[in-house]
Amino acid sequence: MSRVGVMVLGPAGAGKSTFCNEIISHMQTIGRRAHIVNLDPAAEPSKYEFTVDIRDLISLDDVMEELDLGPNGALIYCFEYLLKNLDWLDEEIGDYNDEYLLFDCPGQIELYTHIPVLPNIVQHLQISLNFSLCATYLLEAPFIVDSSKFFSGSLSAMSAMILLELPHINVLSKLDLIKDEYGRKKLKRFLNPDPLILADEANQETNPRFHHLNQCIAQLVDDFGMVQFLPLEAKNPDSVNTILSYIDDVTQWAENAEPKEPNDQIEIDEM
Numbered sequence: 711m712s713r714v715g716v717m718v719l720g721p722a723g724a725g726k727s728t729f730c731n732e733i734i735s736h737m738q739t740i741g742r743r744a745h746i747v748n749l750d751p752a753a754e755p756s757k758y759e760f761t762v763d764i765r766d767l768i769s770l771d772d773v774m775e776e777l778d779l780g781p782n783g784a785l786i787y788c789f790e791y792l793l794k795n796l797d798w799l800d801e802e803i804g805d806y807n808d809e810y811l812l813f814d815c816p817g818q819i820e821l822y823t824h825i826p827v828l829p830n831i832v833q834h835l836q837i838s839l840n841f842s843l844c845a846t847y848l849l850e851a852p853f854i855v856d857s858s859k860f861f862s863g864s865l866s867a868m869s870a871m872i873l874l875e876l877p878h879i880n881v882l883s884k885l886d887l888i889k890d891e892y893g894r895k896k897l898k899r900f901l902n903p904d905p906l907i908l909a910d911e912a913n914q915e916t917n918p919r920f921h922h923l924n925q926c927i928a929q930l931v932d933d934f935g936m937v938q939f940l941p942l943e944a945k946n947p948d949s950v951n952t953i954l955s956y957i958d959d960v961t962q963w964a965e966n967a968e969p970k971e972p973n974d975q976i977e978i979d980e981m
């Protein structure tokens with residue numbers, strides 16, 4: 711029996727916490743359960759209470775004050791502290807079986823690029839706690855529907871994918887903010903885009919001396935197959951359900967679900 715964990719990643723303000731809450735809400739309506747593991751030591755209160763909260767172990771404000779660090783340095787300190795105290799995480803997580811744990815991560819890009827704290831936590835969850843994990847990487851739709859920003863967003867998603875080596879789902883959040891028909895039409899080209907065509911578009915907006923660089927980046931994004939995004943309308947249950955079914959699929963949730971005891975079946979039949 712393994713348990714399912716979803717690492718919810720993406721830049722600050724991309725909608726990670728909202729996504730976690732909408733997944734929980736939706737799962738409740740279909741008779742399933744999920745919990746939030748808050749890994750952001752600077753998190754704001756959330757609609758659903760955190761089941762596990764890093765702030766019970768260490769607080770960003772305390773670290774900033776006591777060690778005289780800025781917010782980014784203090785965040786890294788908090789994660790290094792968590793790594794030294796993984797038994798705390800083990801105890802807090804306890805025995806959640808057949809339920810999703812959504813690991814709501816901070817938005818600081820450093821965590822996904824050049825320090826190994828998240829990979830170490832991921833490995834611990836997989837090896838010591840037997841989690842079946844995937845990563846969802848959120849980017850804001852209004853930000854990404856612009857060729858140059860599409861590449862910058864794709865590269866940040868790609869760096870998380872390479873760093874964590876997990877089944878990876880890219881999500882375009884805040885779709886409701888693209889209201890006009892022109893924007894919606896444009897958006898379609900970014901859900902399943904052709905990076906090489908987008909590079910031509912980016913070239914029209916950039917100085918010619920960067921055209922070769924644009925082409926190389928487009929080729930890289932194309933080669934890694936980092937070009938699919940699932941649209942998320944947080945308030946639309948169908949949209950949330952589609953993303954959930956992708957998560958179920960890559961984490962093999964159905965295969966991992968605890969088989970029902972014959973007695974459980976009888977009780978259900980008798981209801």
Ligand SMILES: Nc1nc2c(ncn2[C@@H]2O[C@H](COP(=O)(O)OP(=O)(O)OP(=O)(O)O)[C@@H](O)[C@H]2O)c(=O)[nH]1
Nearest residue numbers: 721722723724725726727728816817884885886944
């Ligand atoms: N219109 C709209 N706003 C959204 C959506 N999702 C999130 N927001 C808003 O965007 C802001 C940031 O959302 P959060 O869910 O806190 O984003 P986050 O990625 O968890 O942010 P950090 O924890 O700071 O990294 C909040 O004001 C949300 O209400 C959405 O789907 N549509």
